[in-house]
Every structure is written in structure tokens, then in C-alpha cells.
Amino acid sequence: MDHPKRPSDPDHNAAAVVPGFGTACVKNRHIDDKAIHPHREAIYPTSAFTFPDSAEAMRLFEDRNAGYIYGRWNNPTAEAAARAIADLETLGTGLEATARLFGSGMAAISAALMGLLKPGQAVLTQHQLYGGTDELLRQLLAPWGIKRVQVDLNRMDELDQALSNHPEIAVVYAETPSNPMLYCADLQALSAWSRSANLPLIVDNTFATPWLQQPLALGADLVVHSTTKFLNGHGSALGGAVVSTRRDLMDGPIFQQLKLMGASPSPFDAWLLLSGLKTLELRMERHCANAHQVAAFLQGHKAVEKVFYIGLPEHPYHAVAARQMRDFGALMSIELNGGMAAAIRLMDRVRICTLATTLGTPDTLIQHPASMTHLPVPREERLAAGITDGLVRIAVGIENARDIIADLDQALEEQGLSLG
Ligand SMILES: Cc1ncc(COP(=O)(O)O)c(C=O)c1O
Structure with a gap:
């Protein structure tokens, strides 16, 4: 339905020189990007790219690595x-x-x-x-x-x-x-x-x-x-x-x-x-340094049956990792003495560490592979791979190591199984 005519609307005779309001809204207004020197990389939220003429469009479709066509x-x-x-x-x-x-x-x-x-x-x-x-x-x-x-x-x-x-x-x-x-x-x-x-x-x-x-x-x-x-x-x-x-x-x-x-x-x-x-190196250095400290702490803990961390010489793949990696990363899994019940208690009691199923974030994350990331893996296969019901995965973050350790300690302490 047409809206009532306003005084500023061009009449139909002027349409060739003055676009309608709607056309003016739709028009793209590019600023010459050769004159822009942003410090950071630009974001191009566009689903398609235009061509200066049909010859250029045809050239791009011939060689799709030569430019941008479609998002x-x-x-x-x-x-x-x-x-x-x-x-x-x-x-x-x-x-x-x-x-x-x-x-x-x-x-x-x-x-x-x-x-x-x-x-x-x-x-x-x-x-x-x-x-x-x-x-x-x-x-x-x-x-x-x-x-x-x-x-x-x-x-x-x-x-x-x-x-x-x-x-x-x-x-x-x-x-x-x-x-x-x-x-x-x-x-x-x-x-x-x-x-x-x-x-x-x-x-x-x-x-x-x-x-x-x-x-x-x-x-x-x-x-x-x-x-x-x-x-x-x-x-x-x-x-x-x-x-x-x-x-x-x-x-x-x-x-x-x-x-x-x-x-x-x-x-x-x-x-x-x-x-x-841009901060990958800084973060990885801190992730790895923290992981070494957390692994050493957990290894000495009564509530922990086993620590799987490739930075520990007893891990079966420590030697392979040492040959081809600069350091040992931020991931570890721990087997708790109390099995699944202990794993659930630990996850529910951490205050600084976060219960979430991703990894590589600034904060330390904790999760239970058997019931979360590896739930779709058939039980026998999961157990054969060592993913038991009492296994907890920790993705060590970049907080101060002492705070991560204190948090894990208090969460394990709640179970009456702490160091003391
Ligand atoms: C080793 C590994 N590869 C691939 C993926 C899948 O990545 P995304 O969740 O980004 O699809 C994950 C996710 O946890 C992972 O741990």
C-alpha cells in the first residue's frame, strides 16, 4: 500500500534525478577504503561482493581464487x-x-x-x-x-x-x-x-x-x-x-x-x-606453566587415584610429546578414588574453576567425559580407551596457579579427602 505523499517527496517527473526515499535508504555508501588505514583488520559483514563490470565478474568466476564473489x-x-x-x-x-x-x-x-x-x-x-x-x-x-x-x-x-x-x-x-x-x-x-x-x-x-x-x-x-x-x-x-x-x-x-x-x-x-x-604465545606459556603446577598438586593428593598429564614422566606418551612438542599443553584428566560420585562432587563444588565442556578459555574448565563430551561413545569402547566413570577432565586456564590449586583443594576437601 502506498503511503500518503509528503511535500518533500519528488514528483514522478523528477524521479530520474532524485531517487525515492526507499531507494535512498537502500543505497550502499562505501567510503573509499584506500583512504582508510585501520589499526585492526576490518570486518566485512557482507554475504556477497559486487563486480565493477560483467567482464570482471566473468574473470572471477573463471578463477575463483583471484577475488571475492560470495560469502x-x-x-x-x-x-x-x-x-x-x-x-x-x-x-x-x-x-x-x-x-x-x-x-x-x-x-x-x-x-x-x-x-x-x-x-x-x-x-x-x-x-x-x-x-x-x-x-x-x-x-x-x-x-x-x-x-x-x-x-x-x-x-x-x-x-x-x-x-x-x-x-x-x-x-x-x-x-x-x-x-x-x-x-x-x-x-x-x-x-x-x-x-x-x-x-x-x-x-x-x-x-x-x-x-x-x-x-x-x-x-x-x-x-x-x-x-x-x-x-x-x-x-x-x-x-x-x-x-x-x-x-x-x-x-x-x-x-x-x-x-x-x-x-x-x-x-x-x-x-x-x-x-x-594475537596473544596465543602469552596465553599458551601461562596455560602450560599453570598445568605443570596443577598436575604436581593433584598428583600428591589423597583423593586422586591417577593424574593423566603428558608433562608427567610416567605418562605413557610423555616421551613422544617431549620429542615433538615445545611444552605439554593445558589439558589433563584425573581419576578420583571415589569414582563417579566423587567426580560429581568435585564438579559441583568448584568455585573458581567452571563446569563447561570446552577448553582453551582463560578460565579453568572442568567436565566429566563419560557423561558429557564422550557420552555418545559406546561404553565398552569408552572404558577400553581409559575413559572411566570416575574420570574428570581439567582444562587449566590462565588464572594465578595458586588460586586454581586452592579451589581444587577446597572442592576435594569437601569430600573429606583433602591432603590434611
Ligand atoms: C580435539 C578436538 N577436535 C575437534 C573438536 C571439535 O571442535 P568444535 O567444537 O569447534 O566443532 C573438539 C571439540 O572439543 C576437540 O576437542
Whole structure:
């Protein structure tokens, strides 16, 4: 319905020179960005990009890596964050990598696996993986005809046996350190084996970040990340990344997965990631230093049966981690003497630590894998991987270590099981 005419409205004869009010509202008002020199990277919240003329549009559609067309395919803010991650994953290695940003870590992992595997093929992986990755393999990829074969990736005899039993294996997938048991795959040995078998190796580097470990330099073909965790570092945005030195994979199947499965990141979230990345080194130094102190405290605690932390020499993967990581990260799991009841009491009594199922945030987080992150993993498999009912995962934050320790102590003390 037309609104009543106002005195300021142009009459229809003037329409050619004075646009209507609605047209004036809609008009884009760009400020020449060559005249703007912002200190920080810009956010481009736009779903599409315009072309100066049809010839340029046609050129861009011919070479999709040459510019910006549509937000699901690429966005300058996402590209800036992806470039930062590619730089950090290769810094000092002499390698050149590219990266693509996704809407979450699971989107990046799905893109890597679905981009490299076809129905009838199989992925060779470890026994214990992040619950979401495990569920993806069992519940989503298996019905599409993509099998998983699980072995100890550090045992060459198991790798050889798996390949001779399953010639359909087309990809090797490692998560190191793993969530939550901190299984570590020896990446140099595994990548040498994968190369000799002509299989691409994908590594989930979420727990380590490129500050602690650079899988591409150790021979991996693709690195995947949940940037939701330490890379963003503040728990403020979901995100994922795939990084590789292999342009054929990045411009081919990985780009196609992003473009057609459509799990593209929001430019705002990419910007939050860029912000977080700037303090990655400082945060990781503090996360790791705190984790060493928390692990030492928990190890001496009566209420704690066992501490799983790769910084402790008795952890089965301490030596592997020490070889390929700069430090040992911020994640640990503890087995409490009182089993599940003790785990629940601890989670309910912490005051500084927070009960939440993510990791890599400034605050220390605590959660119960058996009933939370790893609930979809079948019980027998979960127990075989060491994820018992009494296991609690702690993602050590960047508070002052003494406060984290005092909080855990008072929470354990409530159970009448404290040091004293
Ligand atoms: C090791 C690891 N990889 C991938 C993911 C999935 O990441 P997102 O939650 O960003 O999808 C997680 C989440 O906890 C994780 O711990």
C-alpha cells in the first residue's frame, strides 16, 4: 500500500534525478577504503561482493581464487584469520601453507575427511578420539560407506597389518594429543609410514596449537583445528580450520567442501579469532606453566587415584610429546578414588574453576567425559580407551596457579579427602 505523499517527496517527473526515499535508504555508501588505514583488520559483514563490470565478474568466476564473489566461498576477514593460522603452522619451517576457515572444528574435520574419502574407502585412525570425531566416523560416515579402522598409530606392525587387511584405507587420521586421554602419535614416524603407503596424513592439532607443535613440519599433509579452543582463546566464537602445504587439496576438495557443504564462518567470529591469535604465545606459556603446577598438586593428593598429564614422566606418551612438542599443553584428566560420585562432587563444588565442556578459555574448565563430551561413545569402547566413570577432565586456564590449586583443594576437601 502506498503511503500518503509528503511535500518533500519528488514528483514522478523528477524521479530520474532524485531517487525515492526507499531507494535512498537502500543505497550502499562505501567510503573509499584506500583512504582508510585501520589499526585492526576490518570486518566485512557482507554475504556477497559486487563486480565493477560483467567482464570482471566473468574473470572471477573463471578463477575463483583471484577475488571475492560470495560469502559462503570466501570473506576477507575469514581469509585474514586463515592466513594467520597458516603462517603460524609453518613459521620457521621454510614451508608454505594455505588455510581455509570453517564454522566449527567439526566442520573442518568433516571437510577434510569427506574431501579426501569416497564411499568404499576407509580411514585409519587411533582408538581414542574426541567424542564428536568418533561419532562422525561411526554415525555419519559409516552409513555413507566410509569405514574406520582403529589401531595404535605408534605400532608399525599394527599399521602394516591394517593396510594388508584393509586395502581400501585411503587416509590416516591422528589426533595428538587426544581428547581427553592425551594419546600422542609419533608424527615423524607416522608421516614417514603414511608417505611410504602413499596415504595422506591428517592431524588434529587442536590441543597443541602451532605454538606447541607444527605437524606439517613433521610430515603431515593436512592439519585440522577447532579454533573454538586455544586459537580463539576466549571462548567467544566457534570456528575451525584446515591447513595444508598441498595446494591441490586446498584449492580442490577442501574448497569444494567449504563451498558446497556450506559450513562457512561468520566474519565476526573470524575477527574474534584474529583478536585471540594475537596473544596465543602469552596465553599458551601461562596455560602450560599453570598445568605443570596443577598436575604436581593433584598428583600428591589423597583423593586422586591417577593424574593423566603428558608433562608427567610416567605418562605413557610423555616421551613422544617431549620429542615433538615445545611444552605439554593445558589439558589433563584425573581419576578420583571415589569414582563417579566423587567426580560429581568435585564438579559441583568448584568455585573458581567452571563446569563447561570446552577448553582453551582463560578460565579453568572442568567436565566429566563419560557423561558429557564422550557420552555418545559406546561404553565398552569408552572404558577400553581409559575413559572411566570416575574420570574428570581439567582444562587449566590462565588464572594465578595458586588460586586454581586452592579451589581444587577446597572442592576435594569437601569430600573429606583433602591432603590434611
Ligand atoms: C580435539 C578436538 N577436535 C575437534 C573438536 C571439535 O571442535 P568444535 O567444537 O569447534 O566443532 C573438539 C571439540 O572439543 C576437540 O576437542
